[in-house]
Amino acid sequence: MGFLFILIYFVLIFIVLEIAVMLLVVTGLDHEIARFQAVSMLTSTGFTTKESELILRHPVRRKIGVFLILFGVFSLAVMISTLSNVLAQSxxxxxxxxxxxxxxxxxxxxxxxxxxxxxxxxxxxxxxxEFELHELPIEEVLYFTGSDLFTRISICKGSAMAGRGLRDVCCPKEDINVLFVQRGETKIRSGCLQLALQEGDILFVYGDKEAIERRFRGELDAMRQEEGNEKHVTEL
Structure with missing residues (x-):
């Protein structure tokens, strides 16, 4: 009977996990990311990945996470207690x-x-x-349509953008807004449009996805290539 209890409890854990995954998906999280993060929280594994920030920055997801962590701790205690008394308990x-x-x-x-x-x-x-603007995730605040994009653009070595004024790069007629520029450890927001771009600058831009990809095609391609090289080195 004790082993039957354990088997049924594992089924209960699986069902609770699936419910949590579905609720995370409802909040806008990708299904695979939702499942991984739900398992991580349920088992108190605590993977410190960038994906975990998607949970922390979202008020509803945080509540789901708290429940999973508490349920996981409780379930661990139940399993230990059950296994230690499997022949004696009713x-x-x-x-x-x-x-x-x-x-x-x-x-x-x-x-x-x-x-x-x-x-x-x-x-x-x-x-x-229920929540203040600063408590909401970026996609809830900035993404009005499927064509909106918030991203960072790195001015890589040899970029045609280097040396040009930021105001010239971002034409006022295009739906491209530069929120701020990161130069080394310094973040420049006030008067950033007056800057002359340098290699290594990182632009944080928001606007129409097609316009951004068209304007910064070379920089985006270079960033993708660099990320691909880093992934290849890691696999080696």
Whole structure:
């Protein structure tokens, strides 16, 4: 009976994990990232990747994360206690089956497309009403349409942009807004359009995706090539 309890509890953990993944996806997180981060929080592994910032910067995702961490710690205690008393305890299997079936029903509900779309609208409305602007993730504040983009542009060695004035690079008629320029350890926001660009400068730009990619095509290609080289070296 004890081993049956453990088996059912593992099923319960899986269902809770899937519910958390679906809720994270509803908030706008990619499914693979949501699953990895949910497992990380449930097991208290604590991977310190850039993806974890997607959880920390989002108020709703943080609440889901807190629940997963607490549930994971509780489940670990249950497993240890169960294994140590597997031959002596009287397990309440019927009650556990009921709880597991209940969570299973919740999982089926969260996978319904109509309900998922409704939850997305509710979460988005909740974010607008309950949280200050600085608490919201960038995509909730800046991304109005699928064509919007917020990114960084590195002025690499040999770039045609080096030596040119930033005002000349970003034509006022184009939907490209330079929020600030990072030069070494210094972040320049006030009067950044008056700067003459230098190799190594990093521009943080926001605007139309096609316009940004068209204007900074060479720099973006160089950045992708550099990232590809770094990945290749890491694999070696």
């Amino acid at each position: 397990f309440r299997v019927p009650q556990l089956i009921g709880v597991t079936l209940g969570f299973g029903l919740v999982l089926l509900v969260t996978k319904n497309k109509r309900i998922v779309n409704s939850l997305k609208r509710r979460f988005h409305k909740h974010l607008k009403q």
